[in-house]
Amino acid sequence: MRFDRLRLTLGLWLRMLVATLVAVVGMTTLVVVEVGLAALMAAAFIESIPGIVIPFFAVGVVATVGFGLWISIAAVYRRLLPVSLVVGRIDHDGVADVLEWFARGLTRPPVPLTRREATLAVGIPSIALAGYLAIDHLPHLTPFLLGFVVGVGLVCYGTGRLVYNEWTADGAVRETVTEATRVPREADPDDDLEAERAALQRRVDRLAAQATIPSPTVALGRSSAPVAASVGYRPSTSTIVVSRGLVERLSERELEAVLAHELAHVINRDAAVLTALSLPATKFKAMMVGEDQEDEPAEDESTEATGESPVVGPHQGFMIVPMVPVFLVTTLAIASLARYREYVADQAAIAITGDPAALASALETLDADLERRPATDLRSHRSTAAFSIVPPPWDEHRFFDRTRRFVARRVFGTHPRTEKRIERLKTRTGDLER
Structure with missing residues (x-):
């Protein structure tokens, strides 16, 4: 009986050792591949800044500032006039109803992006522009080197978030x-x-x-x-x-x-x-x-049961x-x-x-x-x-x-x-x- 218990313990620790080595090598391989791909994509993105990113960045800044002003003014207006936006200045006929509907639409601007999407939409071009300016002023800094640094940062963030999500799941x-x-x-x-x-x-x-x-x-x-x-x-x-x-x-x-x-x-x-x-x-x-x-929450039927595969x-x-x-x-x-x-x-x-x-x-x-x-x-x-x-x-x-x-x-x-x-x-x- 004691021998069986010892054999079971040794078998467990041997499998634990093998699984740990496989997990460490596997995670290292995935991180290296992901860093390399992220570095290439970031370098290509930085290279395309003069012709593509700068115009879009300028348009994005103008749109963001304008949209921010719209939201701020609308919030103030709703606070000052919370009930009737037309405020009885004209008779309540069909025209007044249309104006009221139009005014309420102006004071409730749509929010097409989530907070995370808006952060990415503003943050990525801003980081890319800052990187391009750094390359322009630092002769030893190349697009690939900067892309490698950005790639390491993105992979570290993504991996850290994955670990956090798993340990809180x-x-x-x-x-x-x-x-x-x-x-x-x-x-x-x-x-x-x-x-x-x-x-x-x-x-x-x-x-x-x-x-x-x-x-x-x-x-x-x-x-x-x-x-x-x-x-x-x-x-x-x-x-x-x-x-x-x-x-x-x-x-x-x-x-x-x-x-x-x-x-x-x-x-x-x-x-x-x-x-x-x-x-x-x-x-x-x-x-x-x-x-x-x-x-996203899992469906009742798994991909194994339905035969479906994720789109790649x-x-x-x-x-x-x-x-x-x-x-x-x-x-x-x-x-x-x-x-x-x-x-x-x-x-x-x-x-x-x-x-x-x-x-x-x-x-x-x-x-x-x-x-x-x-x-x-x-x-x-x-x-x-x-x-x-x-x-x-x-x-x-x-x-x-x-x-x-x-x-x-x-x-x-x-x-x-x-x-x-x-x-x-x-x-x-x-x-x-x-």
Whole structure:
């Protein structure tokens, strides 16, 4: 038993080392490629300043100043005359109504750009003009050198923003999982469900006390699909999301084992580790589909399910050649690590409860239940599959089903085969009985 635990720990650290090296090399490669491309684009932009940018910059300045004056005057006028802009100076006939409509239009100028778009529209030409003037007065400063400096700055900003968004995205993930499991909101409380949730919270509090860690929050949803998931980067701010369907289908021992498994993910900070190591793949997808599209909420059907692919522009196509290998290798390393961390979480759950048979039985129950469920019930579960204890059943395809299943489940899957996990747990049960 001790040898198995040592082998599991060594296997985890070996995979962690490989995934970390792959992530560092991948992120470095992406940054170098992005800096080079940004430098070339910035240098070409600076070179085109005399013939293109300066006239547009002049027009932009005039338009910006004029639009700013319009907004300021309109705001003052609305404050002085808040009710009737025509103010009864002419009779209220058809002409007065038209004048009133026209006056209100003048005092409410349209805002065609967001604050960010307006900043970019003014800031980029201003920086480009300043760079052109610097090149004109500093003989050793070339367009490519200045473009390289600008490229480094843009890439550092973009990468920093990506890292910040990823490390603050656990709230969005929690929202996705709680919505999929239909957790009641504070504005719509459910007293019966809250009583069940409080009982689950006491269970988790006891298990957390055994593991000597802060107890995560428990959220209970109304969904009939069996779901158990843990989200959050730190134990004190994590949430274990459980569906009522899971509670109804498991015995007391099985439910305790599943809660211990999810608590093990929290203890091992699996979400934080996998998020950090997935940054190169996340950056690749952001560069391919664009940052604005990446920030949009995901649809119910993923691109894998619908067969659709993001639109790739010409400049993005130029970057695909060196970056696709980085994306594939990083994704493979992360998938391998994620599958192995399920075994580690199973082992930690056994250490907490001392009952491997209960966890094996729970996995059998949940896997069999999902196999029996209709496709309509499984759609919501698929949205939480990456966080749940067992993956949803495989949808058979007419062509190349075995190959597609092997690639999706064995190569890029985030969960090992449930049968293999059960086999390991039963082996541990036999060891404990001896």
